[in-house]
Amino acid sequence: MNQETILTDAILVLPDETLRGTIVLHGQVIADIQAGRSHAAGAIDVGGDTIIPGVVDVHTDNLERQVQPRSLARWPSRSAMVAHDAQCAAAGVTTVLDALCLGDLGFDKERIRTFQEGVVDLDALTEAGLLKAEHFLHLRCEVPALDMLDLFDPVADHPLVRMISLMDHSPGVGQYADMDFYRKLRRQGGLDEATVERRIKEMQDQRARLRDPNRKALLDRVRGTTIALASHDDRTEEEIAENAADGIRISEFPVTMEAATAAKRAGMQVIAGAPNIVRGGSHSGNVNAVDLLRAGAVDAFASDYVPPSLVEAAFQCAREEGISLSSAVAMISDHPARMSGLPDRGRLETGLRGDLVRVRLHGTLPIVRQVWRAGERVI
Numbered sequence: 001m002n003q004e005t006i007l008t009d010a011i012l013v014l015p016d017e018t019l020r021g022t023i024v025l026h027g028q029v030i031a032d033i034q035a036g037r038s039h040a041a042g043a044i045d046v047g048g049d050t051i052i053p054g055v056v057d058v059h060t061d062n063l064e065r066q067v068q069p070r071s072l073a074r075w076p077s078r079s080a081m082v083a084h085d086a087q088c089a090a091a092g093v094t095t096v097l098d099a100l101c102l103g104d105l106g107f108d109k110e111r112i113r114t115f116q117e118g119v120v121d122l123d124a125l126t127e128a129g130l131l132k133a134e135h136f137l138h139l140r141c142e143v144p145a146l147d148m149l150d151l152f153d154p155v156a157d158h159p160l161v162r163m164i165s166l167m168d169h170s171p172g173v174g175q176y177a178d179m180d181f182y183r184k185l186r187r188q189g190g191l192d193e194a195t196v197e198r199r200i201k202e203m204q205d206q207r208a209r210l211r212d213p214n215r216k217a218l219l220d221r222v223r224g225t226t227i228a229l230a231s232h233d234d235r236t237e238e239e240i241a242e243n244a245a246d247g248i249r250i251s252e253f254p255v256t257m258e259a260a261t262a263a264k265r266a267g268m269q270v271i272a273g274a275p276n277i278v279r280g281g282s283h284s285g286n287v288n289a290v291d292l293l294r295a296g297a298v299d300a301f302a303s304d305y306v307p308p309s310l311v312e313a314a315f316q317c318a319r320e321e322g323i324s325l326s327s328a329v330a331m332i333s334d335h336p337a338r339m340s341g342l343p344d345r346g347r348l349e350t351g352l353r354g355d356l357v358r359v360r361l362h363g364t365l366p367i368v369r370q371v372w373r374a375g376e377r378v379i
Helices: 062-067 077-090 110-127 148-155 179-188 193-222 237-245 257-265 274-279 289-294 309-320 325-330 334-339
Strands: 004-013 018-026 029-035 050-053 055-060 093-102 134-142 161-167 228-232 250-252 269-273 300-302 356-362 365-373
Touching (some): 004 325, 004 356, 050 325, 055 161, 055 309, 055 334, 062 110, 077 093, 077 110, 093 110, 093 148, 134 148, 148 193, 161 193, 161 250, 228 237, 237 257, 250 257, 257 269, 257 289, 269 334, 274 309, 300 334, 309 325, 309 356, 309 365, 325 334
Parallel strands (some): 004 050, 093 134, 161 228, 228 250
Antiparallel strands (some): 004 018, 050 356, 356 365
16 A cells, blocks of 8 residues: 655745745655645644755764774674664665775774674665665775775776775875875874884885876776766876876766866866865865855765754755755755666655655754655654
8 A cells, every 4th residue: 555645834945946845756766746735634734844855975084983882892794784774764864875985094994894794784674675864975085005806896887886085195296185184184193103104104105116106097987887987086187187088987076176076177076075164164174165065066975974964954054155945955966866876766756756854943053854765654
């Protein structure tokens, strides 16, 4: 039997406008949208709360924070995945691209275990129908790493892979171009100065040997697929030119305005971090995402490390930056859905998937109250 849900007296955030009215879910899809109040039996009066499409998060590291809640405390992997899923759904995220790292540069060995166990857990929990959000894989490939290609090959054809990003967290490039910042970061991690200097030299030598052949091999493996390809932490126009020439169409978290605007000129889409918007700037001194927004140099937001940041960032942009709520919400729903090859969601339109989020403002803070995924209430 097809379940029907009617939400009425709602502010509906449609693709081009907001409408005070009613939305009807029938089974897994949006069946009707109309102005005004419904008097149908069973209609749920939401009292003027805002209904937005389910949020699509193309990059979240949140699973890593559940697996490693403290530096010396690793949590059981499957339990961590369930907690991660619940946190995403409670934040209004109905579609999640779990960003898992492939490749070790000598400082984060536990990330490899998180990736390997995470894929197994995701398969098992998805098959059992126990996840509140729908999860896909975003493979974060550390291009200069010795083990990246060996880790990639077993999951290259996994049906849940929707995005691959080419990363380079070597010292002296990308977000770690500032070597004083990099050294400080590693010392804060408990390493003595001599070990930091030795590892810097080793990683720079390794990058010189492996970066180009590994990059070529990875691009060769995914050429001809429909998987979205992204660069990561772009800093210069030269990096953007190389990425565009290699068929990469997304610049994820560019760290300078120069890179972001070059990406837009090259016809690439740009992803910025929603926490950057909410906090009022980058936690590591990179370009302010608000400046990217004002320059027309960002297309979508990702949660990066805070799932609730997405809804908050959208409402903050609409309130403070002079853009419509429809346009702001599209940056956390429609645009990332299209980037991921998922055009069946991300908008309040009849015939699309019934992914909805009910939001109430507490002052200026948007509070997620209820969430539906494919017509089923999950929060």
